[in-house]
Amino acid sequence: MKLRISIPILLFVLLVLPLTAQVESEETLAARLGYPPDAKLLIVHADDLGLAHSVNQAIFTALDRGLVTSSSLMVPCGWLLEVAEWAKSHPEADLGIHLTLTSEWKNYKWGPVLGRSAVPSLVDPNGFLWAGVTEVVQNHQLEEVEREIRAQIELAKSVGIEPTHLDSHMGTLFRGPELLGLFLKIGREYKLPLLLPRMLIGMAPFAKELLRPEDIVIDNLFMLMPSHRAQGFADAYRQAIENLQPGVTEIIIHPGLDNEELRGISVDHPDYGAEWRQLDLDFFTSDATSRLLEENGVKLLTWREIGKLIE
Numbered sequence: 001m002k003l004r005i006s007i008p009i010l011l012f013v014l015l016v017l018p019l020t021a022q023v024e025s026e027e028t029l030a031a032r033l034g035y036p037p038d039a040k041l042l043i044v045h046a047d048d049l050g051l052a053h054s055v056n057q058a059i060f061t062a063l064d065r066g067l068v069t070s071s072s073l074m075v076p077c078g079w080l081l082e083v084a085e086w087a088k089s090h091p092e093a094d095l096g097i098h099l100t101l102t103s104e105w106k107n108y109k110w111g112p113v114l115g116r117s118a119v120p121s122l123v124d125p126n127g128f129l130w131a132g133v134t135e136v137v138q139n140h141q142l143e144e145v146e147r148e149i150r151a152q153i154e155l156a157k158s159v160g161i162e163p164t165h166l167d168s169h170m171g172t173l174f175r176g177p178e179l180l181g182l183f184l185k186i187g188r189e190y191k192l193p194l195l196l197p198r199m200l201i202g203m204a205p206f207a208k209e210l211l212r213p214e215d216i217v218i219d220n221l222f223m224l225m226p227s228h229r230a231q232g233f234a235d236a237y238r239q240a241i242e243n244l245q246p247g248v249t250e251i252i253i254h255p256g257l258d259n260e261e262l263r264g265i266s267v268d269h270p271d272y273g274a275e276w277r278q279l280d281l282d283f284f285t286s287d288a289t290s291r292l293l294e295e296n297g298v299k300l301l302t303w304r305e306i307g308k309l310i311e
Contacts, residue, residue, distance in 0.1 A: 046071040058255035072098035075152040084159035094302040096165035103129040119144040165303035167195035177206040197221040219247030255281040
């Protein structure tokens with residue numbers, strides 16, 4: 001059986017429904033990390049590092065500012081080496097791999113690290129990675145997916161980036177037992193934590209069956225959706241922070257600079273486009289947000305800290 005839940009619907013459920021279907025565990029993740037039961041632990045995670053120069057510069061700024069604690073890298077994109085150069089002078093940075101099997105923009109595309117001939121099931125007729133998750137699910141050969149995501153991790157490592165965690169661009173590797181099973185296999189082999197939110201496990205019975213007791217599952221996940229435009233981005237983020245529950249939460253953001261480069265990349269794609277990414281950057285580099293986190297008793301967390309639980 002395939003999991004046929006879109007990423008927007010998945011995130012809506014994660015945000016709205018109570019955590020009634022949870023993975024059984026004798027000890028919470030917060031307790032395993034040494035925190036008390038009432039601790040509000042937050043990873044502020046910047047997606048899409050390596051996508052563009054303007055995205056890199058925004059994420060570097062956000063990581064340096066300290067409110068954004070983590071990021072993950074799209075290895076097939078064109079700005080990998082800029083990230084590698086920055087990482088040399090920031091060895092403490094919490095950088096994961098944003099395993100990438102899609103190329104979703106209209107006029108800006110990328111192909112697989114291994115090349116089109118090595119993984120033909122992963123590319124469109126022009127040799128680019130498929131534009132959407134559905135095309136990946138319908139066309140992929142699992143062995144080719146495995147070889148490509150291993151190649152992405154190994155390429156990052158070869159340029160000096162030692163990843164602290166793994167996640168999945170556009171949630172592609174959550175789509176069904178085959179892909180999720182592979183995601184778990186790779187994480188265990190590399191001894192890296194994966195972004196796995198608890199409600200995903202509750203929604204997908206096959207996911208619970210694939211997990212082992214030692215696998216790490218975070219408690220909550222928040223990401224702005226297009227529906228938040230009416231509320232206003234700043235108000236939506238403030239509400240999310242004020243409503244944080246005890247446990248480990250990740251807020252996924254998409255920092256970038258609203259400039260000519262990023263406007264060109266995101267043409268005809270206002271959702272998560274240049275203006276959106278500038279707003280994300282502005283909110284999570286502001287003194288007001290720093291005060292908001294402090295006032296709500298939020299402890300910032302990294303995947304590097306979580307990864308220490310894996311032997």
